[in-house]
Amino acid sequence: MPELPEVETTRRGIQPFIKNQSITKMVVRHRGLRWPIPEGLESIVKDQTVHTIERRAKYLLLHCDTGTLIIHLGMSGRLRVLDNDNNINKHDHVDIFFHNGYVLRFTDPRRFGAVLWTEKSYEHHPLIAHLGPEPLSDAFDLNYLHQRAKGRTSPIKTFIMNGEVVVGVGNIYANEALFMAGIHPSTAAGKISKKQLAELVDAIKKVLEKALLAGGTTLRDFRKSDGNPGYFAQELHVYGREGQACLRCHTPISSIRQAQRATYFCPQCQPR
CATH class of the missing domain: 3.20.190.10 (MutM-like, N-terminal)
Known part of the structure; x- marks a missing residue:
């Protein structure tokens, strides 16, 4: 997608x-x-x-x-x-x-x-009026995410993929940002420390900015408007790499299902 x-x-x-x-x-x-x-x-x-x-x-x-x-x-x-x-x-x-x-x-x-x-x-418009802030905007910062996460029991990966919380953090980029921030994807959003949330905000912005510079992630259905693919896929650290060695610590990448989506993480770098 x-x-x-x-x-x-x-x-x-x-x-x-x-x-x-x-x-x-x-x-x-x-x-x-x-x-x-x-x-x-x-x-x-x-x-x-x-x-x-x-x-x-x-x-x-x-x-x-x-x-x-x-x-x-x-x-x-x-x-x-x-x-x-x-x-x-x-x-x-x-x-x-x-x-x-x-x-x-x-x-x-x-x-x-x-x-x-x-x-x-x-x-x-009803499809747009309810949407959260853009992830690369100043509106998406630590204070905002901390306030939204308070008391939330949903897994952090599901939470940041909710378009009413923040838009545009799809499955690929949620996996990658959580790895960068060292947060296990199943951790309840309300249980994450303010320090870790700050790291997550920074990771989401960095992952998306890097993907933009690379022209988007190459998947089977996506091609740029000029017909050429994006090139971010070759830089993925966890997404789609189940069983392969973590590029940081060499632990095999694990995979679980969350909200009918595949979730990838490193058990060593992203402890529960």
Whole structure:
């Protein structure tokens, strides 16, 4: 699943081609995504200009003249900028044509993504209004996380993956940040010391920043907007490395299931 670094990498990839460009037409081949693409959206966006491209959590926001296109990549979605609309494949659900000749194509084999529209402020959209702070912003700091963690009995990994607590800390990056901070993923959030929470905040920011610099994590479903993969996967310390030696202490990496997700950790570096 594309996570925050992959979505931000996509935003940066498409921005130079579509910012301040007017939409000449939109072609919708399949409306049945996670939430159906609104009827008549093609007419609504025609001749509108995309002024800015923003990201909030894993949502891409294309701010136009009278509203905002909200795009979510879901589990397998991707956006590419093409020179034309040739070579259309089965899972190419939406094409947005621009005055400069480029086409923004939304592809989603599993159809868990979304292409929506709002004329109101996007901050109040029901998919976005409840979200926590961005992990790389100043709003996500020790004091904030300490207050949110007080009294919480949920495992820390599940806690930091909760989008109402902080957005964009997906499974891969939660595993990596907890390893960096030396915290066992099953520890109750409310039982973690303030010192460890400070280390965790710092680790989350460092892991995400490193992933952004690397262009996102390469997984089977993700490709950058130019068609090339990200390269952070080769730097993973625990994720997907069950049974392999810890790169720090050489103890075999362990794996458990949490909230139907695989969790990886080093029993030596991340004691209970």
